[in-house]
Every structure is written in C-alpha cells, then in structure tokens.
Amino acid sequence: DTEVTQTPKHLVMGMTNKKSLKCEQHMGHRAMYWYKQKAKKPPELMFVYSYEKLSINESVPSRFSPECPNSSLLNLHLHALQPEDSALYLCASSQVEGARWNEQFFGPGTRLTVL
Amino acid sequence: AQSVTQLDSHVSVSEGTPVLLRCNYSSSYSPSLFWYVQHPNKGLQLLLKYTSAATLVKGINGFEAEFKKSETSFHLTKPSAHMSDAAEYFCVVSVENTGGFKTIFGAGTRLFVKA
Numbered sequence: 481d482t483e484v485t486q487t488p489k490h491l492v493m494g495m496t497n498k499k500s501l502k503c504e505q506h507m508g509h510r511a512m513y514w515y516k517q518k519a520k521k522p523p524e525l526m527f528v529y530s531y532e533k534l535s536i537n538e539s540v541p542s543r544f545s546p547e548c549p550n551s552s553l554l555n556l557h558l559h560a561l562q563p564e565d566s567a568l569y570l571c572a573s574s575q576v577e578g579a580r581w582n583e584q585f586f587g588p589g590t591r592l593t594v595l
Numbered sequence: 596a597q598s599v600t601q602l603d604s605h606v607s608v609s610e611g612t613p614v615l616l617r618c619n620y621s622s623s624y625s626p627s628l629f630w631y632v633q634h635p636n637k638g639l640q641l642l643l644k645y646t647s648a649a650t651l652v653k654g655i656n657g658f659e660a661e662f663k664k665s666e667t668s669f670h671l672t673k674p675s676a677h678m679s680d681a682a683e684y685f686c687v688v689s690v691e692n693t694g695g696f697k698t699i700f701g702a703g704t705r706l707f708v709k710a
Contacts (some may be wrong), residue, residue, distance in 0.1 A: 484638070522647055522700035523639070572640055578695025581627050581646050585639035 484587035486571050492593045495561060501590045503554040504569030511535075511577035512554040512585065514546060515570040523570055529554060530577040561594045568592075596647055597622045601701035617706045618686030621667065627696075628669040629687040633703075638673040639685065644663040645669060656680070675710045681708045 484505045493499050503512065515523035518521055523585050527534035529548040543565075545557040553570055572584040602617040620626055627646060631639040643654025650662045660671045669686060686701040 516630055520703070520705075522703050524696075528628045537661075546659065568636070572639075578692070580689055580691075580696045581644070582689055582696060583629065583644055584639075584698070586631075586640070590638070591636065595678070 484571055484573055486587035486590050488590060489537045489588070490581075490591045490593075492595065493558065493561065497561075497562075498557070500558065500586055501556040501592075502570055503556075503587055504552055505573040506575065506584070507585065508551075509573035509575055510551060511574045511582075512548065512556070513572040513574075514556050515572065516565075517568045517570055517589070527556075528577055536566050542555050552561070552583055558592075561592075563594050566592055566594045585592075596637050597626075597688070598701050599688040599701040601684075601687055601704045603704050604702065604707045605707065607709065608676045610678055610686065611675050614671070614676045614680065614687075615705060616671040616684050616706065618669045618671065619667055620669060620686075620688045622688060622690050624691050625664075627689040628660075628662065629671075629689070630654065630658070631685045631687060633683045633685065635682070639668040642671070642684075660693065669689050676706075676708045677709050678710065681706055 487502045499593045514526040516522045526540045527546045531546045543560045547555040568589045570589045571587040574584045597620045612664045629644045630642040633639045642658050643652045645662045653659045658673045683702045689696045
C-alpha cells in the first residue's frame with residue numbers, strides 16, 4: 481500500500497468552530513508532514529513529525545495544533561481560524577526525516593474554506 | 596544560499612509536441628533532486644528523482660530529466676505532450692541542513708497543453 485489518505489476532502493468552517501483533519505499511511509514511514517498550499521503556490525511546510533514526536537514547527541500559529549497518535553496517523557486540529565487560513569492542506573510521509581534521498585508521498589489534500 | 600529556481604511560471608505546448616520544463620538549483624553539496632506533478636485540487640505525485648546513480652533519469656508517464664552538474668540544472672522533458680499532462684510541476688531539491696537534509700520546493704511551472 482503506497483497511499484496516503486486524507487479526510488475530509490472538503491471542509492467549510494466558521495471562525496469559531498473546532499475541526500480536525502486526518503491523515504493516514506500504512507507504508508511504515510516514520511516521518512509525517514503537514515503542508516499548507518495556497519492557490520498557484522508551492523506547498524509550505526507547517527509541521528514535521530519524526531517517530532511520532534514533533535520535530536519541526538515552522539512558526540505556525542497556535543490555532544493549528546498537530547497530533548500524532550501513532551506511527552500511521554497524523555491529525556491537525558483547527559480552532560478559531562481566520563479566512564486567510566483557507567487553503568489546500570496536504571499531508572505527506574517519508575521513510576525517515578531529513579534523509580538525503582527523502583522521497584515524500586503526498587495525500588490528495590483537504591480543501592479548507594474558513595468563512 | 597541553497598535554492599531551486601524554475602525558470603518559467605507557465606509553459607504552453609501543443610499536443611504531440613515536446614515538453615521542456617526548466618529547473619536550476621544552487622547547492623553547496625551534491626543534491627538530490629525531484630520532479631513532482633500536481634493536477635488541479637490533487638496531491639503531489641513523484642515523477643522522478645535523481646539519486647546520483649545515473650545523470651539521465653527516467654520517470655513515469657514518459658517523462659525524463661537530465662542532471663547537469665556543470666550547469667546546475669535538472670530540466671524535465673517529454674518527447675510528446677498529451678492533454679493529460681496539463682498540470683503544475685514542481686522541481687524539488689533536498690539540501691544539507693543542520694542535522695540532516697531539508698526539502699526546498701521551486702515555485703512551480705504550469706503546463707498548458709493545446710489540442
């Protein structure tokens with residue numbers, strides 16, 4: 481299984497809502513990533529988990545809260561978001577973090593709209 | 596500074612004609628290089644990667660890229676474009692960073708294919 485799955489595909493939320501994005505992989509990868517992608521831009525790294533521990537937080541606002549319950553799952557908890565947070569959120573995984581030949585496998589993304 | 600530059604933001608070709616998407620990198624060390632494709636509202640899919648085994652790398656869907664160290668380039672080519680190739684293409688470089696390697700995305704090149 482070489483697939484990264486993400487749910488939901490689409491999410492519309494108000495600025496006072498709390499919601500979560502979910503990502504799953506069963507490739508035995510020990511590094512998992514959250515990216516944010518705005519239209520016509522490359523993905524921007526938000527968080528990296530390595531062996532279920534938060535390794536990198538790219539100065540992301542606290543209204544985004546990642547969680548890695550086990551080696552296959554990655555969540556992104558959302559609270560009090562702003563309209564400018566509307567974007568495509570991509571999850572990715574790789575065998576390990578920080579390796580030279582690090583190929584990342586991407587999920588299809590969650591299209592988030594904040595009203 | 597280590598970086599990756601995609602020289603064209605947009606490329607337009609006719610179906611059946613060759614495709615050339617240009618990428619230059621800047622790295623103090625021998626880098627690893629990747630090309631990813633992203634269709635609208637989809638995740639990124641790896642097309643090919645350079646891992647120093649061979650300078651001409653063949654990928655999926657008839658794409659290939661040639662690593663030219665003297666020109667610090669890793670251009671993506673395909674002999675004959677198909678309508679389904681219309682997408683966004685990202686050149687990605689893995690560069691040495693504190694404690695490991697860091698992934699840097701190019702800005703992307705949008706490929707249009709005319710019938």
